[in-house]
Amino acid sequence: MLKVSLYRYNPEVDQEPYMQEVELDTGGKDLMVLDVLELLKGSDPSLAYRRSCREGVCGSDGMNINGKNGLACVTPISEALKNGKGGNKLVLRPLPGLPVIRDLVIDMSLFYKQYEKIKPFLLNDTPAPAIERLQSPEERAKLDGLYECILCACCSTACPSFWWNPDRFIGPSGLLQAYRFLADSRDTATEERLSDLDDPFSVFRCHGIQNCVNVCPKGLNPTKAIGHIRNMLLSRAT
Amino acid sequence: MVNSVTNLGRNGLADWLVQRVSGVVLLAYMLVVGFYLLCSGSDLSYEQWSGYFDSTFMRVFSTAAVLSIVSHAWIGLWSVSTDYLTERLMGGRATVLRLAFQAASAVVLFTYLVWGIQILWS
Numbered sequence: 001m002l003k004v005s006l007y008r009y010n011p012e013v014d015q016e017p018y019m020q021e022v023e024l025d026t027g028g029k030d031l032m033v034l035d036v037l038e039l040l041k042g043s044d045p046s047l048a049y050r051r052s053c054r055e056g057v058c059g060s061d062g063m064n065i066n067g068k069n070g071l072a073c074v075t076p077i078s079e080a081l082k083n084g085k086g087g088n089k090l091v092l093r094p095l096p097g098l099p100v101i102r103d104l105v106i107d108m109s110l111f112y113k114q115y116e117k118i119k120p121f122l123l124n125d126t127p128a129p130a131i132e133r134l135q136s137p138e139e140r141a142k143l144d145g146l147y148e149c150i151l152c153a154c155c156s157t158a159c160p161s162f163w164w165n166p167d168r169f170i171g172p173s174g175l176l177q178a179y180r181f182l183a184d185s186r187d188t189a190t191e192e193r194l195s196d197l198d199d200p201f202s203v204f205r206c207h208g209i210q211n212c213v214n215v216c217p218k219g220l221n222p223t224k225a226i227g228h229i230r231n232m233l234l235s236r237a238t
Numbered sequence: 239m240v241n242s243v244t245n246l247g248r249n250g251l252a253d254w255l256v257q258r259v260s261g262v263v264l265l266a267y268m269l270v271v272g273f274y275l276l277c278s279g280s281d282l283s284y285e286q287w288s289g290y291f292d293s294t295f296m297r298v299f300s301t302a303a304v305l306s307i308v309s310h311a312w313i314g315l316w317s318v319s320t321d322y323l324t325e326r327l328m329g330g331r332a333t334v335l336r337l338a339f340q341a342a343s344a345v346v347l348f349t350y351l352v353w354g355i356q357i358l359w360s
Contacts, residue, residue: 197250
């Protein structure tokens with residue numbers, strides 16, 4: 001039997017959040033954490049969480065699993081228990097730092113607001129070509145490790161700087177995306193993008209502790225991207 | 239773009255650069271003074287210690303170290319105050335608390351700066 005500790009909070013009923021202890025027969029299988037939730041929801045339909053693709057592509061089911069942020073659909077129980085926190089118990093909490101709407105569902109408005117700030121689309125003031133803007137294989141290669149972000153928020157909600165200033169610090173996810181467009185040869189708004197980032201909060205609240213790198217389910221490195229942005233700001237200003 | 243009038247350099251990059259440069263100055267200062275202390279052994283007299291700091295090089299270096307401590311500390315304390323003393327965490331009273339904390343920090347650091355320069359150059 002697998003012991004599971006679930007963060008439960010329904011603001012319409014509960015005065016405050018609580019941890020619900022349940023047990024589940026997994027039949028000895030090393031299920032994914034999302035499968036565990038699906039089985040639990042079968043017996044308790046009031047349990048709320050987000051999910052969609054169930055294969056680590058949509059980024060819906062980001063949550064705190066035994067103390068570490070990750071995607072429930074691609075985290076096996078065995079890996080979750082290895083995290084150390086919780087012993088042989090699976091402990092599921094919502095992503096930290098953002099308001100909880102219900103159970104494992106958080107309000108991601110501030111996260112998306114920061115994403116919106118970096119203008120996550122190509123800006124190009126030159127006349128559009130007849131077919132498409134071409135890139136060399138080398139120019140395209142610069143986007144590897146950047147474009148794969150699925151906006152699951154695991155990184156930003158693992159970042160203390162984002163916990164304290166989610167309204168002013170762009171956060172690792174948004175900054176990875178910001179560099180994705182700064183590095184794109186088809187984008188001509190580099191100066192405008194850098195000007196928008198050169199304040200004490202947007203980029204420089206990153207202290208390089210690399211929690212984001214540690215939790216990213218896609219294996220991306222936001223700290224490295226932030227370093228590139230800093231270097232661009234530095235070479236522009238000195 | 240998030241504007242601020244209380245941070246040291248008016249923009250993020252200037253603060254970041256000052257923080258790094260001042261850190262390097264302080265590390266170099268610690269190594270130089272530490273090396274002198276190690277070489278001097280346990281029989282270091284007041285006259286030797288005072289004479290060491292009387293040289294123009296040590297006066298200039300010590301002044302750079304004092305300036306580095308003050309700027310490094312201001313950037314760090316400003317960051318702490320804008321992390322923890324915020325309206326999001328504490329409500330409306332946070333602005334008053336943050337400004338009071340920043341003002342107190344500024345007074346202490348300014349005092350250290352003037353006092354340090356007075357000791358070194360008087």
